[in-house]
Amino acid sequence: MRITREEVLHIAKLAELQIPDAELERVTDELCRICDYVDQLNEVPIPSQAEPFAPGPDRVGLREDVVRPTRLAHAPSAFAPEFVDGFFLVPKLDGMEEE
């Protein structure tokens, strides 16, 4: 199938990824080739009631819901781009409100 440049730009927007204009054609072509490859899954007949597969334990064992102190080797201020008074700082939300 053919994925268009416009679709790639839309997907990139959903994925919050900036794609340079110079790479757009190559990326579009690669996504088309990958989708053509995975389209062979349509050869497999599947009953409509097929259950999804989940590896791992039959049931998730929940631990006791108790608040415990979290011992961190490094404080968030050591690895966050900007961290002040217990808060992670980010730019204003202007751009998000416009969309």
Place this chain on the structure above:
Amino acid sequence: MSRVAEIVDAIRAGQSSPGAMAREVAARLALAETRALNAVLAWSSDALDREAARIDGQGRGALTGVPVAIKDNIVTTEQPTTCGSKILEGYVSPFDATAVVRLRGAGAMIAAKTNLDEFAMGSSTEHSAFGRVHHPLDPARVPGGSSGGSAAVVAAHVVPAALGSETGGSVRQPASFCGIVGVKPTYGRVSRYGLVAFGSSLDCISVFGETTDDAARILSVISGHDPLDATTVDRPPTEMPDGPASLDGMTIGLPQEYFPDDLDPGVRAATDRAVSVLRELGAKVKPVSLPHSRYAVPTYYVIAPAEAASNLARYDGARYGQRVVGEGGGLRDLYRATRGAGFGPEVRRRILIGTYVLSAGYYDAYYTKAQQVRVRIAQDFGQVFGQGVDYLFTPTTPTPAFAAGERTEDPVSMYLADIFTAAISLAGLPAMSLPIGRIDGLPIGGQLIAPAFDETGMLAVGMALEQAIDPTAEALS
């Protein structure tokens, strides 16, 4: 005897010490640097000395003084964890992965953090932001991936064992290329706590060793239930095998789909010889069929990118890692600029594919379909193991290590490097690769596949095959 056992015994007997091991490993790591393997992203003599002092201060354990390298997508508090990505360059985790905590608790020495395909996405370790890893036997070739750095340091005898991670074959495939042992446990056998998430329904911390015994000793320490990972299974750790298994009366299945007509002649010759050895050891060998395995790679390349697109949403420049402020200066500009600049081409490609197959209008056609085919793939294994087959044997890879640059321009051809490993990952089963011969000096791996949670039995069969076969013999001579 295994190298891991030799080190533990020498320290226990007073013939060596953690300090001496630290100095020896530092010398080996320095030598590896001069060989320009580019397999290691972080190590220092000071850190090794601190590890030795810590081990001196604790009681003797199953791995006292054993140096272990750690793939750089498994978090450690003492070294940075980059995942081979610019977006995490310089990041140091505030906690250790459970597997690392258990290794240290058993007396192991964290020797180095190793290079990898960015966020473990790749089959050649050419997709690292910090340069490609070179094959220890031929620098023009790739070591496999994505755990290529860990495989290379074990194959180059820098350390006797290392941790890697598997999502679709990222330990077995490089183990095969580098001529060492790689063991992927059952999904849920080893805690994923502290393994940077890629494909959460597939990811498994896995083990490299110079020998099966080396890998088994590491796996027996890191496996077992962990309350910090709800997908670990409530079972005791994997037991060490008593020794090589007797194969008398055992049935080994050969799935015909893993021996296609166009299989590399050298790989075919090596696997044929290994099958003969299995027969000579008393096993009954019979052909079986896993008909949906041919769909494993396309299924994997829907499910893994879908999970990756979700998992990698956390790299947004807000809480940790690198930050790039976009042109508009707003929050969304920050997200897009940080992620656009921080992720490499293969990671961007997989995030886009994953977002596409999860998007409205395509979800059922791709994601739901792939999940349904995954059921069929898992059922195939269940049926074969339910019909009296104890273990399966296949080649690990369709070719020996390929040349660097040979597949980087064609993502689908790169994905096909996982053609014999992806189905097992999708089914959540344990499997291992062990060296069974060479072609023109390049190692070939054979793959043993076991029913869920039968790692111990699989390792014992691996030991029997390892003992009976010359892994350095040319397959076509």
